[in-house]
Amino acid sequence: ARWFKIRGLSVGLVACDMHRAAAQEQLIQLAEKIGINVYTEGKDPESIAKNALKKAKESVLIFDSAGRDALDKELAQELKELKDIIKPDEIFLVVPADIGQDAGRQASEFNRLVGITGIIVTKLDGTAKGGGALSSSAVSGAKVKFIGTGERLEDLEVYDPKRFVSRLIGYGDIQGLLERAKEVGIDEESAKKMIERFTLEDFVNQISQVRKMGSLSRITEMIPGFSNLKIPTNVLDVQEERMKKWEHIVKSMTPEERENPDIINFSRVKRIARGSGTSESEVRNLLKNYKQVRKLMKMTKTGGLRRGMLGRFARQFGLKV
Template sequence: MVLSNLGEKLKESLRKLVKAGLIDPKIVDELIADIKKALIGSDVNIELANKICNTIRNRALKEKPPKGITAREHTINIVYEELTKFLGGQEGRIEITEKPTKIMLVGLFGSGKTTTAGKLAKMYKKKGLKVCLVQTDTWRPAAYDQLKQLAEKVHVPFYGEKEEKDPVKIIKKYEKDFHRFNVVIIDTAGRDALNKELIEEIKKVKTALNPHESLLVLSGDIGQGAQKQAQMFHNAVKVSGVIITKLDGTAKGGGALTACAATAAPVKFIGVGEHIEDLEAFKPKNFVGRLLGMGDLETLLKKAEEAMKKEDAEKMGKKMLKGDFTLQDLFDQMEAMKKMGPLSQVANMIPGMGMAKLPKGFMGTQEEKLKVWKHIMLSMTPEEKNNPDIIKPSRIERIAKGSGRSMQEVRELLKQYKQMKKVMKMMGSPAQMKKIKKMMGGKLPKNLPF
């Protein structure tokens, strides 16, 4: 998970709050101390960390909980609301209304700009839009080949000139084709630092292109330094937003996110992994929900709909939450989950799952188990998958031999399947969903499968 250390520390502080019998000033002060340590440990500026913690403390001690919500639930909701505000509050969305909508990426060497261009192309193509990638980075020798390979990987048209040294000439040569696309993504050159030469080049490209969005790509590992860099780029070339990359592999991501939120350039996307699909629109509410273990149902449902048809996702969701699913349903769900990303990412989107204190490495172990289960289920007959109750010792032996696994592993699958049905039924109960809704301040995404 992105910012996993920060998330785990914040969840641990909320677990202490949940266990507390009475919410008094002492408990609130302990909560604030834990949150402050967690934020500073994630490279958040000390002054900003103090500011948010003071706001949470004042609200928690002075505000009366709304009717029907306990002081504990209200305090958790205050933490959620203030962290959301701290990260910019509203989603920095990009509206694709004009054809073409031109998105220009700027940034320094090593920020992941070219890779991000490919990820953006993949994201918009998945939405059914016509996309192309344009190379104007005439400075870095490998830029042309890298972007061309990414375009081929995501199956979108590529425009560029390997020998051309003037980026404006590249734009002028191909701009007549841009009207064919909904989204045109332009990768520009970088430098080791924002110098006069880079500023002048970006300004020339921007004038020739007249982009709808000028997005600064920043690496999350620069932490608090993101604020200065974002402000400098904004002042120099008027960037409209920021994309923060490499958030999955740094402990300084909190500093980068909060630093950018303090500038006039909102964070619009975040890189959450190395794969071409690992780019997300930055939605502070959803992001904080995952950090605090409240889940992110909106993103979870979106990923589920991308992995399977909407009608199938809704039908499966209802069956799962009723605890009324077969091994065949579980198999289909596992196949869909493979398309949704690593199990740890998916688990953090499920309300309540993130708050469970799981052993270190548990999710990795479970991922391996799922592979074993898949082999076992492939050796079952359709009748056995749709009615697991008929699987007796003789069938277990046959399934084990057919899958190359042990009888014990087959029994474990059947045991886990029964336990999973019970847990899902409990999580989908009206009482549990009411509790989750309370924690989220009465706000849940629309079109949920329950």
């Protein structure tokens, strides 16, 4: 739903899963995060679907039906009836990456029943590499359309086999990184402006946008070279927590301090630390990192980036490369 919405389409969700406890409530909570409607009126899945089709005005309707590890007669009948009512353009089967060889069996059963047109593979942020999902694709004849690489709404991405394999073997996924950047509003023009005049305000905005793109572990996987560094997850978690504190620190500064951090002296550091609920060393650490990023920006503008920059940046995470 989020994927369609950020591409300018109106989207509605239809809660047809009445088997799993609190399924409708969970769907409503997720929908509220991105500001879309959820249709729940009806006493059973079939009546909910009919009511939604009558009332919905959105360009895209996504029907969330019940799922099982294995089909039973009740679910099979329900899915058939829903398909007849909805007459969907696409039917997606959601498969967790850790399901193993059962993926092929599931795909075969669901495909025989309703004719799936695409597969969504979830839990690809774990150790499983999606072999079972590829198996399910081969059995059903349907293509993997999306993959889920985390628990957040923004962690759903279009599946591209070349980029997927590139990420697995450590070559990164620059295209995926660029797409995520575009989704959170970082375009070429804003990047140029940031380089020309990089203030602490820009720095914290950049941090905020990076955090919207996903976890640091997901982002570093997409950058060629970084995916081979094998940065420990706990190190990235510490850096993410540090970035959150940096946002609070900058918000505790005056407009003048954000515009010109060179004026921040010892007494100002004490005041900012007190106002942001952080330590003085954390404030100084922010200022140090800001100056390093500002220097990097200037080097980018003048074409001064040379070999070794990746290693120096990696050492910001406490790594030896």
